[in-house]
Amino acid sequence: MRMLLRIVGVLVVLSLIAGAYFAWSLNHVAALPTGPVTSVAAARILLKPIPDGPNAAQLRQGQYLARLGDCLSCHLRADGDAFAGGLGLNTPFGVIYSSNISSDPEHGIGHWTPDQFYRAMHDGVDAQGQHLYPAFPYPWFRNLSREDDDALLAYLKTTPPVAYQPPGNELFFPMNVRASVALWNVISLPPQPGAQTPQGASPEWIRGEAIVLGPGHCSQCHTPRNPFGADTRGKAFQGGLLDNFVSPDLTGNERTGLGRWSIDDITEYLHTGRNTRAAAGGPMGDVVTYSTSMMTDEDRHAIAVYLKSLPASADADSTAADPASIKRGAAVFSDACTACHLENAVGQPTLFPPLGNNAVAQQNDPTGVLHIILAGVRVGPSPTRPSPLTMPSFAWKLTDQQIADVSTYIRNSWGNRASPVTAADVAKLRSKLQLDEARLTDNSGDH
Numbered sequence: 001m002r003m004l005l006r007i008v009g010v011l012v013v014l015s016l017i018a019g020a021y022f023a024w025s026l027n028h029v030a031a032l033p034t035g036p037v038t039s040v041a042a043a044r045i046l047l048k049p050i051p052d053g054p055n056a057a058q059l060r061q062g063q064y065l066a067r068l069g070d071c072l073s074c075h076l077r078a079d080g081d082a083f084a085g086g087l088g089l090n091t092p093f094g095v096i097y098s099s100n101i102s103s104d105p106e107h108g109i110g111h112w113t114p115d116q117f118y119r120a121m122h123d124g125v126d127a128q129g130q131h132l133y134p135a136f137p138y139p140w141f142r143n144l145s146r147e148d149d150d151a152l153l154a155y156l157k158t159t160p161p162v163a164y165q166p167p168g169n170e171l172f173f174p175m176n177v178r179a180s181v182a183l184w185n186v187i188s189l190p191p192q193p194g195a196q197t198p199q200g201a202s203p204e205w206i207r208g209e210a211i212v213l214g215p216g217h218c219s220q221c222h223t224p225r226n227p228f229g230a231d232t233r234g235k236a237f238q239g240g241l242l243d244n245f246v247s248p249d250l251t252g253n254e255r256t257g258l259g260r261w262s263i264d265d266i267t268e269y270l271h272t273g274r275n276t277r278a279a280a281g282g283p284m285g286d287v288v289t290y291s292t293s294m295m296t297d298e299d300r301h302a303i304a305v306y307l308k309s310l311p312a313s314a315d316a317d318s319t320a321a322d323p324a325s326i327k328r329g330a331a332v333f334s335d336a337c338t339a340c341h342l343e344n345a346v347g348q349p350t351l352f353p354p355l356g357n358n359a360v361a362q363q364n365d366p367t368g369v370l371h372i373i374l375a376g377v378r379v380g381p382s383p384t385r386p387s388p389l390t391m392p393s394f395a396w397k398l399t400d401q402q403i404a405d406v407s408t409y410i411r412n413s414w415g416n417r418a419s420p421v422t423a424a425d426v427a428k429l430r431s432k433l434q435l436d437e438a439r440l441t442d443n444s445g446d447h
């Protein structure tokens with residue numbers, strides 16, 4: 001019995017470690033808007049027409065799957081070439097670099113067989129038989145069919161070969177032991193599409209579910225993780241914390257979720273990164289740039305139909321804010337924020353988001369709002385809206401108390417309601433983000 005308990009104990013510890021992989025291995029490098037950004041021009045490869053030829057249909061399917069799967073968000077580094085990888089995913093235990101998946105036979109996957117590629121996409125095992133970290137979203141990609149994977153590989157083999165070797169991972173023990181991922185796979189794989197499809201669901205809903213739970217891997221960010229790094233049961237799409245960013249609630253909740261959004265609001269956001277309610281920045285900016293802006297209208301509509309069917313999350317209680325903090329916050333807002341968000345935070349439709357009835361502002365966890373104010377944020381550019389509109393960093397300009405006050409103010413004004421924020425919350429995040437307190441321009445007024 002003691003032996004059994006010991007084995008169970010070791011297993012639990014190992015799975016916690018494996019879970020930790022997941023939580024931290026997804027962390028993208030926090031970049032200031034002035035810092036390196038991945039090359040948007042490189043994404044045009046995904047829109048390059050594929051000439052007619054014997055296997056044109058398969059190659060077109062593969063190219064479209066590369067859009068659905070958001071491959072370039074990760075397999076492209078600043079000033080790098082498409083699919084050559086080398087983007088560092090920052091973690092407390094070191095850095096994981098995305099692989100070169102261009103057609104280069106030596107550094108990329110030009111020599112991979114369809115069987116090897118299927119194994120990577122389905123089981124997260126590379127050509128040498130080593131486990132890949134779940135920062136690579138194979139837990140979702142495994143829902144693609146064999147035919148889809150064959151098409152993706154055929155397409156990737158037509159991309160320009162890039163003779164570039166991404167740096168080796170800089171992980172230290174025990175995170176550098178790839179075999180422990182095997183355990184994670186046993187306990188933590190997310191739900192598969194079809195498992196919960198209601199009877200009588202429309203073909204469009206089914207298509208939406210297949211994208212969201214499959215190649216789109218939306219729940220990787222939008223569903224909260226449990227301590228094992230798996231989706232938290234019963235909390236699907238209720239919002240997750242990743243890379244010190246809050247991926248908001250996407251359920252029907254009217255305050256924190258998409259309850260007030262119409263289907264057209266959602267499709268416009270996915271298409272252009274903007275609508276009259278919000279803007280897509282941070283990790284979502286990349287999703288829009290490299291994936292959803294290049295999907296078909298039908299697929300964006302299917303995603304919206306699926307998301308609008310998610311039942312509203314339970315409304316969390318919020319504690320009342322201190323009136324003195326609100327008053328101080330209003331003054332900071334008027335000074336620092338109204339230039340773009342305007343008086344009463346009405347914003348300018350599709351340019352600067354309104355902050356009233358804004359779900360990002362009202363997430364239960366204020367980390368997202370604080371991240372945006374401290375680090376600044378850039379809207380993901382897209383073919384139809386190419387300008388990466390930017391909100392500057394306020395880290396160098398506002399104190400922890402001022403950022404706490406202005407956050408408490410925006411979270412409790414113009415119809416919003418959410419728990420207040422303390423200066424200690426801000427200080428904690430400030431130290432985690434390790435920001436260069438960059439000033440955006442030489443004449444930004446603080447020299």
Ligand code: HEC
Nearest residue numbers: 066069070071074097098099101120126132133135136137
């Ligand atoms: C969220 C980031 C992310 C996305 C999105 C992503 N990948 Fe990756 N991928 C990675 C990382 C990180 C690795 C390296 C993992 C490791 O070293 O264990 C990787 C590794 C791989 C590998 C293994 C390569 C090798 O040499 O072992 C393949 C194949 C791959 N990705 C294909 C794809 C395809 C195809 C897509 C789009 C459908 C995609 N990836 C989307 C992050 C990502």
Ligand code: HEC
Nearest residue numbers: 216218221245246247248278279280281283284287359360
């Ligand atoms: C890498 C993490 C990540 C992935 C993957 C991701 N999202 Fe997001 N999403 C976010 C973040 C972070 C935000 C908040 C953006 C902001 O504050 O500007 C967001 C915002 C959104 C919003 C707007 C919510 C609001 O209230 O403003 C929608 C809609 C959305 N995501 C849908 C999706 C869909 C659909 C997918 C899959 C195709 C997806 N997301 C995949 C991180 C992600």
Ligand code: HEC
Nearest residue numbers: 278279280281336337340353360361377378379389390391
């Ligand atoms: C120079 C213009 C500018 C200024 C000044 C500015 N913002 Fe922003 N803000 C933006 C833009 C552009 C976005 C959209 C970026 C995004 O969400 O991806 C944004 C987004 C936001 C969001 C997220 C809304 C959403 O739907 O994603 C919040 C919250 C926010 N700003 C708060 C503030 C606060 C508080 C201040 C003052 C301390 C401020 N902003 C000052 C331009 C600005």
